[in-house]
Amino acid sequence: MKIISQVFQEISPADFFYRNREIAGFANPARAIFSAIRELVENSLDATEPVGILPDIYIRLSPVKGEGGEGENLYVLRVRDNGSGIPADYVPLAFCQFLFSSKYKLRQSRGTFGLGGTMTILYGQITTNKPVKVISSTGSQKIYEYTLMIDIERNRPIILDRKIRENERGWHGTIVELSLEGDYIKAMPKVLEYLKQTAIVNPYANIIFIDPRGRLYKFERVVLSLPPQPKETLPHPHGVDVEMLYRIIRVTRCKTLLDFMQEHFHRVGKRIAQRFLEFAGFPEEADPKSLKPEEIVKLVQAMKSFNDFLPPDADCLSPLGEEILRAGILKELEPEFVDVTQRKPSAYSGHPFIIEVGIAYGGKVPVRDDILLYRFANKIPLVYDESGDVSWKIVKSIDWRKYGLTPGMPFAVLVHICSTKIPWKTVGKEMIADIPEVSREILNGVREVARQLGAYLSKKERDKREKARLSVFAKYLPKIAEFSAKLAGRNEIPSVENLLRRAKKIEED
Template sequence: MVEVKFEQISPADFFYRNRDIAGFSSPARSLYMSIRELVENSLDACEIGRILPEISVELYSEGAVSDSGNEIYRLIVRDNGIGVDGDYIPKAFGTILFGSKYGFKQSRGTFGVGGTMALLYGQITTNRSFKVTSSRGGAKIFEYELMIDIVSNEPRVIERRVVENKMGWRGTIVDFTLEADYSTSKSKIIEYLAMTSLINPHANISFIDPKGRFYFFKRVTGQVPEPPKEAKPHPQGVDAETVSRIASDTKARSVLRMLIEEFQRVGEKTALEVLKLAEIDPQTRPSDLTHEQIARLVGVMKNYQGFRAPDTTSLSPVGVSFLEAGVKSLLKPEFYHIVQRPPSSYSGIPFIVEVAVAWGGNIPLSEDIHLYRFANKIPLLYDERADVSWKVISERVDWAAYKVPKLAPLAVITSICSPKIPYKTVGKEAIADRPEIERELTLAVRECARHLRNYLSRLEKGEAVKKRLNIYAKYLPKIAKFSAELADMEPPDIRGLLKKIGVTDEMVKEVERLEAEEAEESYESAPS
């Protein structure tokens, strides 16, 4: 008989063996992911405290090479966020799947993997410890040197120091080394920081690269966005496991009270109807619910049409004014239009779609539309064609119908916010094409496109008018002059007539200048 060996591995061990799943697939991609994850953590730390973010990223070459032949870099990310309590620092940075983002509200991070995964990647590739310094603005600053015990998924404290916080500093500094390929990832890193600045125009973000070049993305608004609030789950968005956990943990003494107190927007009348359909006695104690009863209850809740729409307080969309500030600052378009769709939901999970369409300015001419995708205020730079936004702009919108030529300076910015973004992978780079999200994106893009069509139509008409006026400016003075010569009269002053039909003195002078240039060119090119 063949003996089969079973073993259990920790989350840290799983990601150690399968780091590609989290996006750490190569030295170039891993550097990008490390910067991205730590910057997102910094933005969240500032947003929670309603603090205008000051985030700096520094990357230095260590002048050493790893065992695999790649260069080793030192990465330092600093922020002025709310900081981390000293006692929580080891767990927060040294344990995979340990975090503060598992509640039902919008946040940039989702899985409790990203920031710690960056540190784990650094440890794996350089076999060095990492340092975390943080303070919540109190009397002490906590400094830790840590490593992650991959087998047990626990932090190993190498050194702990507590120093006096004389200046009242608040924030977090993460300092570690990693194997990386900056030359390959440079463009993506700069693009990521620029796009982060676009969608977070209230942040100051700086970057010092290994060659000492300084990049600064300055905030363009002093307003701080309203942070999302944690909300109870919507009954249509839960599964049997969630209901089972709620039933075990609730303080409600009956399943009726459990539905009212533990779920959002459920009143007594609705709860009684649901329980009647599920054939469950309203006075049943939650802890006494059987697996069969929970399964029936979940089935009824998912299909019940009487629930009110999900609560949107768990959402914090970019906002039209913030998106406008970002678009104007970075793209400087000749035209833009922004649409924020009303809140919607998929499977009981609320979401809001925001879309901007921009034309001209810093947007280069291209046969492809420049698509900038964001999810919960973070840029998505990889796997563009696997994303629902790409599907919408390439398949659901006929741009020719909106007067957009094949070669156009056109950009589309899509932003989706939700407590649970339906990413296709743990790497969080592409959003799944849920029908509800696809519909909202399509409606928003088409609305923006209609405004773009109106703008392009006005441009078209303006060009036609300009062309006609140029003809008047060119020929009316000549007609007046020749007519006067034929009649042996002084040429009349037709400036009043020209002005009346919209021809200015400047237009006449411009026509005369162009004619003079053409005459000079003809003379110079004529055979001698």
């Protein structure tokens, strides 16, 4: 038998995503246009709202007029924001190195992986061979303008040019401009849907989009307050694994396990730390750095099974709140009826989350053959792969007739999950996995708003019937009065005014 020798190779993260771009949302030219806009808009929102700036985002997608047959599907995408900007030295790494991020922290943000913006730039580079231009300022005296490419094999930025300009007006923000191949015509419905839904959950943002034909789409700010800013938090003991515990032990200055538990874990006070260590069978004075590998495993297992830790609190989350969600729905859907609810904070595997649910009926709510569901995660609309998402499974499992509704009626359900760790099914961030704690909260939330809509619809139906009944009275009562008077041989016809007034009043309501 002949043995064929194998060649082993190591590839960089950039190379990995170059080879597998579909898993990051860049499977084909239409999807690529959509994902490019989405990733840059998300970065802009992350650079504004969490630092207390009302977002102003300007997006322009322009066609590149090709010469000699080139470029039917080539575009220049430019996204500008008024955000925090990026410190000059970090610009090349933030944009041209995969898995480099300012968001690897335990607090809610749209970005999590450190690859969305970089993937967009890589896609632009491999389809057009053109560099990206990034202009940014943190509001300091300088504005930095970089021209960059990615060294894909080494996962490093290549700086082609760097210009520094005076920042006379104290501008802060970031502009990203790149060329890419795509198919806007195909992507258009999803892009517009994405922007509309972004406006629903970010009603405090001004978003302007100019499409390749020069059409302008404007989503105006209607709310001047921002949601609460998320605070960074410590890991909850239920979410800790062996690697995380090793890392914490490596950096800790605590000399005893009693201090260690209180210092590094979320909501662990002295009393709980003492009870936990007793439960786990570790002495309070033990030095964390002296734990043997098998003891570390034992400690982690005890952390997972100890039931008396306090649940994570929600300071690290930034839900919209009922008022903002309601304002967003009213602004974009102009419904006849709306109801929203925010569920109490909850947790899965030590990760806190909050579910917010809305329901809208009538007005300009679109009609769909099936149930119309808008899904959001950390204020990002999810517009692809609906059928694989936990919320879809839940809305399909509900018997809507109980609430006087059937698919095809003009109603929309909105589900928003906020968490420090959204249980994504893929890095493309389109589907949320079916975690029992999460689905329970979604189900309860949807039922709550559905009940309100059900009550509204049945009241509306009752009023309608009542009106119909009274209008029959209004028509026939005078005749009955006249007839009865005649029968009784009276000249005077009794007055039906009072009854008619009541009928009229209800009709006017």
